[in-house]
Amino acid sequence: MRKKTDKPDKPDPKPVPPTRPNNDECCHSGCNPCVFDLYEDDMARYREALKEWNKRQLPKGQR
Numbered sequence: 001m002r003k004k005t006d007k008p009d010k011p012d013p014k015p016v017p018p019t020r021p022n023n024d025e026c027c028h029s030g031c032n033p034c035v036f037d038l039y040e041d042d043m044a045r046y047r048e049a050l051k052e053w054n055k056r057q058l059p060k061g062q063r
Contacts, residue, residue: 015049018042
């Protein structure tokens with residue numbers, strides 16, 4: 001029978017920022033949403049995820 005070992009904590013990789021669209025990816029015709037609007041939405045989610053990730057990196061007594 002295999003001996004049960006303690007599993008390490010689940011991996012918690014740092015969030016990766018979204019890639020900013022190139023200027024030529026916008027058609028400049030007033031699309032709604034524009035690729036830059038979508039990028040800003042992604043950046044807001046990234047900033048929130050990064051803030052939460054940073055909190056998880058603190059020692060348990062400092063959270």
